[in-house]
Amino acid sequence: xxxHEQRSLLIATAVCLVTLPVHDxxxxxxxxxxxxxxxxxxxxxxxxxxxxQAYNRWWEARVLWGALVNxxxxxxxxxTTVLPRRSSFAIRQxxxxxxxxxxxxxxxxxxxxxxxxxxxxxxxxxxxESLRIQDPSVQLVLQVMARHQRELVEQQQLNSxxxxxxxxxxxxxxxxxxGLERIRSQPLPASSTFCIRALTWVYGYxxxxxxxxxxxxxxxxxxxxxxxxxxxxxxxxMFLENPFRDPRFALPLDRICQLITAxxxxxxxxxxxxxxxxxxxxxx
Numbered sequence: 001x002x003x004h005e006q007r008s009l010l011i012a013t014a015v016c017l018v019t020l021p022v023h024d025x026x027x028x029x030x031x032x033x034x035x036x037x038x039x040x041x042x043x044x045x046x047x048x049x050x051x052x053q054a055y056n057r058w059w060e061a062r063v064l065w066g067a068l069v070n071x072x073x074x075x076x077x078x079x080t081t082v083l084p085r086r087s088s089f090a091i092r093q094x095x096x097x098x099x100x101x102x103x104x105x106x107x108x109x110x111x112x113x114x115x116x117x118x119x120x121x122x123x124x125x126x127x128x129e130s131l132r133i134q135d136p137s138v139q140l141v142l143q144v145m146a147r148h149q150r151e152l153v154e155q156q157q158l159n160s161x162x163x164x165x166x167x168x169x170x171x172x173x174x175x176x177x178x179g180l181e182r183i184r185s186q187p188l189p190a191s192s193t194f195c196i197r198a199l200t201w202v203y204g205y206x207x208x209x210x211x212x213x214x215x216x217x218x219x220x221x222x223x224x225x226x227x228x229x230x231x232x233x234x235x236x237x238m239f240l241e242n243p244f245r246d247p248r249f250a251l252p253l254d255r256i257c258q259l260i261t262a263x264x265x266x267x268x269x270x271x272x273x274x275x276x277x278x279x280x281x282x283x284x
Contacts, residue, residue, distance in 0.1 A: 008231055008235070009228050009231065009232075012201075012204070012205075012227055012228060012231055013224065013228075015205065016205075016208050016223075016224050016227065035206070036203075036206055036207070036210060039199065039202065039203045039206065040203060042199060043196075043199050043200060043203045043230075046192075046195070046196045046199060047196065047200070047233065047234065047237065050188075050192070050196055050234075050237040050238075051236075051237045051240070053188060053241075054188070054237050054238070054240035054241045055240055057183055057240070057241055057242075057243060058240050058243040058249070058251075060179065060183060061180060061183050061243040061244070061251055062243070062251060064176045064179045064180050064183075065176075065180070065251060065253075065256050067172065067175075067176040068103060068106070068173065068176050068177070068256075068260070069256065069259065069260055069263075071169055071172045071173050071176065072099055072103065072173075072260045072263065072264060073263055073264075074169050074172075075095075075096075075099050075166075075169050075170075075173075075264075076096060076099075076263065076264050078165055078166060078169060079092045079095055079096065079166075080092070081162075082158060082162040082165070082166070083152075083157065088157060091148070091152065091157075094131065094148070095145065095148060096264045096265060097127060097130070097131055097265065098131065098141055098144060098145050098148070099145070099173075099260075099264060100127065100257075100260060100261050100264055100265055100269075100271060101124065101127050101128055101131065101133070101136060101141055102138065102141045102142065102145070102173070103256075103257050103260050103261075104120065104121075104124045104127075104257050104261075104271065105117060105120075105124075105136055105137060105138045105141055106138055106177055106180065107253045107254065107256075107257050108120055108124075109137070109138055109181075109184075110180055110181075110184050110244040110245075110253065111244055111245055111253075112245075113184075115181060115184065115185065117136070117137055120136070121271075123270040123271050124136075124271065126270075127271065131144075138177060142170070142173075142174065145170060146170065149163060149166050149167070149170075180244075183242075183243070183244075184242070184244055187241055187242065188241055193238060196234060196237075197234055200230050200231060200233075200234040201231070203230065204226065204227035204228075204230040204231060205227060207223055207226050207227060207230070208220070208223035208224055208226070208227045209223070210223065211223025211226070236249070257271070258271065258272050258273070
């Protein structure tokens, strides 16, 4: 965390050091009697709001990924129930592979700002090629799954009740994916982020001035540390807003997809193993 935010911490430290010779003048201008208390109240309110909203987004994403795990298991068990014959094994296996490909495509799309899949891990790309899907995407895989269900009905391997059950599971999958896409594409307003960040910088610097005005080196050091701590707290709230991209606070998307793969295709499947060459940050 500190390594990634070292530029902000160095700037804050430089500001404190540069203004030391004139800190008395600055303190006289910027530290009226009640200003620090008012700014402290405002900062506590805005930071509390920021953390609350950011954690709600993170928790909702966690719940939606849990729904994907559960509905994937429902998909497996339902296919086992409605396609029990030996002659249906290949069809059932293909539909399970499509579900696995779907969750890996969701994983890749959530890591980008626009939802476009740049590149997939080689094992995922190999799975797509085995299913004869070029340039796989979330919507394309969902359409292929729906098309296979229609073909099963036309071949009279599914009755209306069984088809309705499969459609229900796919609808639940689509609902969870839509929720995850909403979280990715609708961050908190940039204006609120700028306001909270500016207020944090101003208040943190005023705390440093207040402590430095005591005339003790130890007090100045405490004020400097308080300044840096406030900056770090504000950044943590920003990282929590997006539970997919940043490897420090994101959900373990790769592990969740590996779990789904193991549940549907077995523990020995390549995608159920640790992904060592995943493009971009691998969340663990």
